[in-house]
Amino acid sequence: MTDRGPALTRQTVIVLGASRGIGRAVALTLAAAGATVVAVARSNGDIRFGGTVESTVSEILAAGGSASGLNCDLSEETQIDGLLDEVLAAHAGLDAIVNCAARLTSAPLADLSADDWDESFRVNARGPFLLTKAAMRVMAEHGGGHIVHLTGSGAHVASHARIATGASKAALERLVIGAALESDESVGVSLFDPAGLVKTERAAILRPDLDWTGVPGPSEIARAVLSLLRRDPAAANGQRFVFDPSRPDLIRTEPDR
């Protein structure tokens, strides 16, 4: 599909979770739309699923885009502060953050350890809290923009062995709704739900038993995220956007809650 929307030229966008999956596709798509992308993930990520920040940056540069890479563990407070400091030191401003980083824990309650529970909340809720708090302040000082957190239906609907992921995503969603209440008009804090399974590298490796026919890929989700970033941040603030597979370039918004 040809992208005919306005370019994101001169916009600096941080994409967390950019080493693979949806985050990698978001980074490539935003760079193709003209954004200067700062691709972020851990330096010692999960090697089972391939992809690094460096490989995503190389792909963007090879396609003629603008990108740099930084390592940041979203579970570490000092690394989150350091990330924003580094980006602001290297760029004129910061126009958007798309947080696709997540810890996805799969274990039934009987096998779920307290460490798994804590780590899910550190990455999926505590890290986004620290990031949102710091970013709302600096983005308001630099003219505003979007802070988008990826979420999933598991925040609302229980599914087997996904208790830690679902509970931490539910906390993330309350964080976003609360932060939006306190955001000034210039910064839009919002959620994006891919609305079901996405055929990422990780998902395909972990679920070879599934029939993936018709399941959207990361680049379809990324195009919808791009259309979100083209909206006025004030109009996106506090909204929960849901991917609509019948209109991959558009997104529908759930009513205010």
Ligand SMILES: NC(=O)c1ccc[n+]([C@@H]2O[C@H](COP(=O)([O-])OP(=O)(O)OC[C@H]3O[C@@H](n4cnc5c(N)ncnc54)[C@H](OP(=O)(O)O)[C@@H]3O)[C@@H](O)[C@H]2O)c1
């Ligand atoms: N795939 C789906 O079917 C689906 C469906 C609905 C919602 N979602 C949501 O969409 C988002 C992206 O999912 P995905 O499937 O693309 O996930 P993924 O393939 O597992 O990628 C997760 C990304 O997060 C990074 N990451 C993990 N822990 C991190 C940490 N502590 N600090 C910084 N980065 C970290 C990973 O990089 P490193 O390991 O290199 O750090 C990787 O880049 C998630 O919020 C997920 O809940 C996905």
